[in-house]
Amino acid sequence: MKRVAVLVEDLYQDLEVWYPILRLREEGIEVVVVGTGKGSYKGKYGYPIEEDVSVEDVKASEFDGVVIPGGYAPDFLRRYPRVNSFVREIYESGGVVGSICHGGWVLISAGIVRGKRVTSFFAIRDDLVNAGANFEDSEVVVDGNLVTSRMPDDLPAFVKTIIEVGKSK
């Protein structure tokens, strides 16, 4: 796993963006911050981030994985058809798709959860179940190349597992 996209939009959960960025960099993985074209964003608690590139200007084939953070950013992200197709293309090409917290909303709109084992923040459990997912309440759930977690406390296990799944491919 050499190159991973981290999706951002306003109201992202601050740690769910920054912990993966820093931890993947420790592993020597290139991390690209992919936004929706606004340029800069603020987290739920106000931590700023700049996008490296807009999702409109990236090819899924250039990435080995994507991380979808929580907070309310996923409610914005899923409004962009290109966000959803970008995630789906990475998933279908075998790249690692990591989603935490409310990130599951993007998985739903990307159309990749039916019949899959997933977890998420408990508030959106019904949305995942209604989309056909098999919901589990665990700190991290792996189904093939799909890695999901529930909340910021799960971040150590979440990113460690993304790295492991990425190495095994």
Added chain:
Amino acid sequence: MKRVAVLVEDLYQDLEVWYPILRLREEGIEVVVVGTGKGSYKGKYGYPIEEDVSVEDVKASEFDGVVIPGGYAPDFLRRYPRVNSFVREIYESGGVVGSICHGGWVLISAGIVRGKRVTSFFAIRDDLVNAGANFEDSEVVVDGNLVTSRMPDDLPAFVKTIIEVGKSK
């Protein structure tokens, strides 16, 4: 390295507290959030944290290391004699002392930098030099059991190095 204290006070640099906490937990290390007795604190960008215990109620001998974050928290932390003696006792017992950014102010007041190789955020370089330190501009500097870094971008190298120094002891 089994048990590490992370010092907190208001205006802590959000990532410089939370990245070490989460990354050390990934390693199976117990992390204890040590404050000054206020109970709860907010980072520079507003991220909240609760202390597990006040520095007045801990023994240095119960810890294998301590992390001192930046932001303006160090300006508050160094006002507490028990913060400075806690850091000095851990250092003198051979525990790992990690300091990033403005954390160097606490190293100065703990009296442990004279003749030591250190780095910090460039704004407090003069304070470290005046305290007798040998200043270097590198993402991470190791001198014995003292590990220092400059800024949030250095976090992947900073915590990785703390873990390595902790294992080698």
